[in-house]
Amino acid sequence: MSRPLEVAPKVSSTVEPSRPSTRHSARHAVRRTVDGGRRAARVARNALRRRLGQPDYKRWSSPECLEESWDERTKQLAQLVPPGSRLIEFGAGRRQLQNYLPPGCTYIPSDLVNRGPDTIVCDLNERPLPSLWPASATVAVFGGVLEYIRDVPGLVRWLADQGVKTCVASFDTMPTGLTVIGRCRELFRRSYNGYMNSLTEQELLTIFKTVGFECMERQTWHTQIITQFVIGS
Numbered sequence: 001m002s003r004p005l006e007v008a009p010k011v012s013s014t015v016e017p018s019r020p021s022t023r024h025s026a027r028h029a030v031r032r033t034v035d036g037g038r039r040a041a042r043v044a045r046n047a048l049r050r051r052l053g054q055p056d057y058k059r060w061s062s063p064e065c066l067e068e069s070w071d072e073r074t075k076q077l078a079q080l081v082p083p084g085s086r087l088i089e090f091g092a093g094r095r096q097l098q099n100y101l102p103p104g105c106t107y108i109p110s111d112l113v114n115r116g117p118d119t120i121v122c123d124l125n126e127r128p129l130p131s132l133w134p135a136s137a138t139v140a141v142f143g144g145v146l147e148y149i150r151d152v153p154g155l156v157r158w159l160a161d162q163g164v165k166t167c168v169a170s171f172d173t174m175p176t177g178l179t180v181i182g183r184c185r186e187l188f189r190r191s192y193n194g195y196m197n198s199l200t201e202q203e204l205l206t207i208f209k210t211v212g213f214e215c216m217e218r219q220t221w222h223t224q225i226i227t228q229f230v231i232g233s
């Protein structure tokens with residue numbers, strides 16, 4: 001979820017690398033072309049999904065797509081949940097949040113696909129969104145989820161209408177001040193990841209503020225922000 005870390009190729013400092021054979025270079029070039037083609041096809045598929053507002057059910061139904069490396073982010077999110085909360089986690093994935101919550105919390109998982117007992121299955125890109133009143137949750141948590149939402153303003157308005165008072169969320173923001181090439185690269189990366197929006201940090205804060213949520217806490221996890229918003233404080 002965080003931007004991929006660039007790893008420089010290993011080159012021996014003492015020995016000049018031998019010149020690759022023509023056959024080796026040709027094979028390498030073919031592999032690079034195939035990889036590039038696959039990446040472009042994935043970006044095109046995701047762009048179409050974004051246009052149609054269709055979630056990637058196949059991806060999110062597959063357990064290999066839910067990474068353990070996200071658990072550190074989940075721990076950070078859990079620390080921003082007030083003790084004793086009744087909370088709903090959207091995009092619950094492996095439901096790790098419930099293991100890190102402060103005392104006295106009641107955990108309700110929600111996701112696009114069933115994540116085990118008591119999951120509220122719901123596509124956050126579908127309209128109308130369901131009523132959350134039966135769950136009576138006053139805290140909502142989103143770990144690596146808002147990026148996959150097309151209409152974030154509509155989602156935040158819905159949260160407030162459903163009685164949510166605190167929202168704890170991570171977000172992989174669109175950086176500002178990029179060059180044209182940098183912006184194209186970033187949009188490509190976002191589309192490759194299947195992101196459905198390209199909000200900057202300021203745009204995200206404004207969306208919450210417009211609905212009455214104040215940003216009470218801002219932290220970082222790799223290149224993502226971790227925020228706690230509270231309404232009417």
Ligand SMILES: C[S@@+](CC[C@H](N)C(=O)[O-])C[C@H]1O[C@@H](n2cnc3c(N)ncnc32)[C@H](O)[C@@H]1O
Binds near residue numbers: 055067123144148
């Ligand atoms: C990057 S994973 C994060 C999972 C978990 N929160 C974590 O950090 O380990 C994104 C999660 O969002 C869910 N998701 C993606 N699109 C969604 C949608 N349109 N509505 C609801 N959930 C969605 C996926 O099923 C997945 O569980």
